[in-house]
Amino acid sequence: MMLIMNLWNLSTLLFILPSLINCAVIVNDADIDEQGLYSKSDHVVILTQRNFERRVYGQNHAAVVQFYNSYCGHCRAFAPKFKALSSEIVPWRNIIQLKVIDCSVEENNEICREFEVMAYPSLRYIHEHYVKANGNVGDRIMMTDTGEKLKSHLITKMQTEQSMGRLAFAPKFDIASYTSYAGAVAGVPHDVTYTFLVFENENSTVGSELALDINDYKQIKVKRVYDISELAAVAGLTHFPGLVAVHLSTLQPTPLTPINPTKQNLLRTINTFLKSKQYIFPDRDIPDPEANTNEHSDENNQPKSNTDTVYYSDLEKTLKTSLYTEITRHKILSGEALNALLSYLDVLKTSFPYKTNNLRDFIEDLYNTLQTRMEWSGGDIYDLVKKLENTHAPIFITQLEYIGCKGSQSKYRGYTCGLWTLFHTLTVNAAQKSGTKGPQVLRAMHGYVKHFFGCTECSEHFQAMAARNRLFDVKENDKAVLWLWISHNEVNLRLAGDLTEDPEYPKIQFPSVSKCPECRLARGAWNLPAVYQYLENMYGAANIQEFRKSRSAASAPSPFSNLDIGMLSLLLVLRVWADSLLD
Known part of the structure; x- marks a missing residue:
């Protein structure tokens, strides 16, 4: 009888052991809310040795990983710019995400070494479905002195990636010339209501940025058009970037170019136009950027140490x-x-x-x-x-x-x-x-x-x-x-x-x-x-x-x-x- 009980206990243990192991893995692999210079409220993914593989390899989106050192002065100065960019591109998160890893943390050291990080901060572009392998250390992205320049570099990189056959799930970033509105919207899915044509030069990133900003708008598309195409003359555009909304079923164009056609003004114009058409905007679950503005903790009220003492x-x-x-x-x-x-x-x-x-x-x-x-x-x-x-x-x-x-x-x-x-x-x-x-x-x-x-x-x-x-x-x-x-x-x-x-x-x-x-x-x-x-x-x-x-x-x-x-x-x-x- 004792032998039967022991065998039953052993079989029970063997049955539940995989679940216990899986639970242990999940706990060990858990994300954290804060480390180094960043917290979850900064709209970045905080990477550690525990979650790096799960959060970087085999993803259905691209990523920019910042390898930084929390005691590096340059990293500290760069952090506000990176946070501002991450807040601005939250609507892009199904396409590309910003991620950070603190290389000053001992447990992260091996990953930073594998990625051959020798300067801080370092930015690496990781395309979708990235595979772990020797030499796969991402594509280096040049550091910039402003978040706006970094965003421009990032869009240019994404345009190049799409031209190579990747980012097929992202809005189309290519640019073309057209002679008519019918030609410009040819190939647009039939369920689309409005297509916004952005007339610009080939090196501009405004059209691509607008497409990313509203990529989750249902039945809405953005297409880039050369500012020197015949259609620009047909639309009567005189300054660029130019903007025209085209109703897909009627091909009725509505010129929308604001007096100062910055990206922000163009986006504001698009949203105003859609509101006038009773468009239902997507419900974006975007955290409040002011939620974590107080970085001071109670420990800051403690008496300061004597700085004249070692x-x-x-x-x-x-x-x-x-x-x-x-x-x-x-x-x-x-x-x-x-x-x-x-x-x-x-x-x-x-x-x-x-x-x-x-x-x-x-x-x-x-x-x-x-x-x-x-x-x-x-x-x-x-x-x-x-x-x-x-x-x-x-x-x-x-x-x-x-x-x-x-x-x-x-x-x-x-x-x-x-x-x-x-x-x-x-x-x-x-x-x-x-x-x-x-x-x-x-x-x-x-x-x-x-x-x-x-x-x-x-x-x-x-x-x-x-x-x-x-x-x-x-x-x-x-x-x-x-x-x-x-x-x-x-x-x-x-x-x-x-x-x-x-x-x-x-x-x-x-x-x-x-x-x-x-x-x-x-x-x-x-x-x-x-x-x-x-x-x-x-x-x-x-x-x-x-x-x-x-x-x-x-x-x-x-x-x-x-x-x-x-x-x-x-x-x-x-x-x-x-x-x-x-x-």
């Missing part, structure tokens, strides 16, 4: 992001890029303010292992990092949360602040050791930013600044500390008032007078020895805090007396330190 948690979180996400996004690392990684690890070995031997051993083991090969894939490095993490666990002692670098909103500060903090810390602690490791830290930073930093535009700015301010001419530790301080202030000056600036943490020339009164001389000139001591106090290993708490100002003897003032004077670019720009 927190160990900030350093650990930055280090983890760099090793687990930024470096491993490369498909292949060799040559200069691999050497840059080794240089970065080398300065971490000697100058990072370790609080445990576990993390130190992890970095040394990683450095030694990477030297054994001339080429590594990003995937292999990620696997190696995870393996060594287990070997030396636990390597992190904090909650891996930003404290000093926490912004007033999630889109501000964070990793970029953390990276500056990390390299300031490395230069200061290198300067406190024997030898000349400080300049080596600068060179390692240059290599890291050039090859790994996830903001392409920021990387280019830094490399240009490094050449202008003669980074590779710095030969001594104390000069390295001050070179980085000078350069950081130059970046602050350039980005002050920028869209990416946290309004609650304005980018100033630091240290401010309130933080370090002795750092300024008459008329605001810098007191360099005092600045050096300020940097030493702030970034020195002995003063780094694990948790959010105040500290008394540390005082230590400064090695500044031997600093070559002539060298610093050369680096202190006058335009940066002009009196009128000092706070």
Whole structure:
């Protein structure tokens, strides 16, 4: 009897197991409402490692996928333009959708690597029924400085796609010449009531955009007609784009061209005309774009951390992001890029303010292992990092949360602040050791930013600044500390008032007078020895805090007396330190 019961239980388990597995897959594959710089209310599809295949491959619509990095300043500046475009083209969603994936999220890293994303933000066009395969990384779409230009590029791409036989389910984007209205509407389905003829030149995208905007209007079609065709003269058009409504059964034309024939005015004219004909418009389920305008959360009311303090948690979180996400996004690392990684690890070995031997051993083991090969894939490095993490666990002692670098909103500060903090810390602690490791830290930073930093535009700015301010001419530790301080202030000056600036943490020339009164001389000139001591106090290993708490100002003897003032004077670019720009 017991045997029979056991067999029954086993058969029951085998019967329900597939359902349990399917449920588990569905949960794991679920969409999320918010990640990085975007939320569902932005009318974009948020992609993650969990839903990417389901949401990208084999779809009945085309897509534009934005690969971005949430701490990249260029990505942050581009996000409002992408959101505005996504809101504007909601009516196109059965034809093409905008989708986003945050490559700064560790779990998404493998996908970004497979798609060979080396610059952020990157846009890829994915045609309908796209198949997963090696080399299928979508078609690159050129970045633009406005959403309107991006929309124009996108329409041009869709016109090309349709000419190649794809997007058959979309409105027809081709353009032709006609001599009569009968010829223009020939071939239009019999159930169509009105056809709107848009007269324009071949390079215009207005007609195609109108066709997409009203693609869900029942019994309505849009057709593009050359502005130089005979029918344009028949219609009596004198300025373009021109618009004429043609009733299909009677061939009765109604000229509709507005005085200012922009796309918006043309669309407004079409809708006004249809309203006058008692046309029943489609019921569009479009979310309220104002539904998620308040990006501030309750956490923003919490007391701000002391920005004059370096927190160990900030350093650990930055280090983890760099090793687990930024470096491993490369498909292949060799040559200069691999050497840059080794240089970065080398300065971490000697100058990072370790609080445990576990993390130190992890970095040394990683450095030694990477030297054994001339080429590594990003995937292999990620696997190696995870393996060594287990070997030396636990390597992190904090909650891996930003404290000093926490912004007033999630889109501000964070990793970029953390990276500056990390390299300031490395230069200061290198300067406190024997030898000349400080300049080596600068060179390692240059290599890291050039090859790994996830903001392409920021990387280019830094490399240009490094050449202008003669980074590779710095030969001594104390000069390295001050070179980085000078350069950081130059970046602050350039980005002050920028869209990416946290309004609650304005980018100033630091240290401010309130933080370090002795750092300024008459008329605001810098007191360099005092600045050096300020940097030493702030970034020195002995003063780094694990948790959010105040500290008394540390005082230590400064090695500044031997600093070559002539060298610093050369680096202190006058335009940066002009009196009128000092706070």
